[in-house]
Amino acid sequence: MSSGVLASLNTGFHVGDMWENVLKNRRILFDRFNYDYRSIVAATQVHGTDVRVFDQGNRGEGAFPGTTRSRCDALVTGEKGLPLAAYSADCQLIYFACPGKEPVVAVAHAGWKGTLGNIAGRVVRFLKDNYSIKPGRILVGLAPVVCRSCYLVNREVAERFYAAGWNSNTGLEPAGSSKYRLDLNTINTRQLLRAGIKKEHLTCNDWCTSCHPELFYSYRRDKGVTGRMIGFIAIKNSEPKA
Ligand SMILES: [Zn+2]
Structure with missing residues (x-):
């Protein structure tokens, strides 16, 4: 429903779109998956590493606009039929599913700050500590994200990643004139594997949001004037009918 730079399925309330459009867009998406767009749970994202549990x-x-009550970038639930949602425009959304008798799901939002703070590994640790879930049985999906060619950071940011042990072999490389890819x-991905996620339980793709x-939508490409994509994960209310 959105037009101009926000065309067409913008799901962010805070980017200058008309709220009616955003709500209609969300409805289009959530209807497709048989969830009520009015019943989703989302937090105000702060590029932090806090992990929080949400329930009914x-x-x-x-x-709806102005209805978030939590400020965090990783959401967890063990309750059925409760869609956990997060937003991005270049940042990476990471989905976690722990199937079983008492399933648990989570979603995390990772820009450079969350990635530097190992938000992915923190979610795995959180699931282990709070739900006794072994990392070896967690399934993880990594959403499209801005690629290394499109994502230049300055020296200050790069220094923080170098200090945390990242280098040219592991996702950080100089790109001339105090810029780094x-x-x-x-x-x-490396943090997830390090946290004990099995390689065969990781799903990712090569799509770059900027390319x-x-x-x-791409915050970098569109110089900050762009929409937001929404992603969600939920535990199904019941098994699908055979
Ligand atoms: Zn790219």
Whole structure:
């Protein structure tokens, strides 16, 4: 429903779009998956590394403008039918699913700050500590993210990654004149493997949000004036009918 630079499926309330458009867009998406767009849970993203648990009492937080009540970048739930949502335009969304008798799901939002702070590894640790879930049985999906060619960071940011042990072999490389290429996908993937996620349980892809204007909003490419994509994960209410 959105037009201009926000065309066409913008799901962010805070980017100058008309709220009616955003709500209609969300409805289009969530209807497709048989979830009520009014019942999703989202937090105000702060590029931090806090992980929080959400339950039915949080239902609808973030579904309408000004209704978020939590500030965090990683959401966890063990409750059925509660869609956990997060937003991005270049940052990486990371989905976690722990199938079983008592399933748990999570979503994390990782820009450079969250990635530097190992938000992916923190979610794995959180699931282990709070739900006794072994990393070896967690399934992880990494969403499209800005690629290393499109993501130049300054020396200050690069120094922080070097200090944390990242280098040219692991997702950070000099690109001339105090600029560096940062590969969020590679670094998040490595952190997940390091945290005990099995390689065969990781799903990712090569889509770059900046390289594909026909598909994705990109904060970098569009110089800050762009929409937001939403991603969500939920535990199904019941098994699909055979
Ligand atoms: Zn790219």
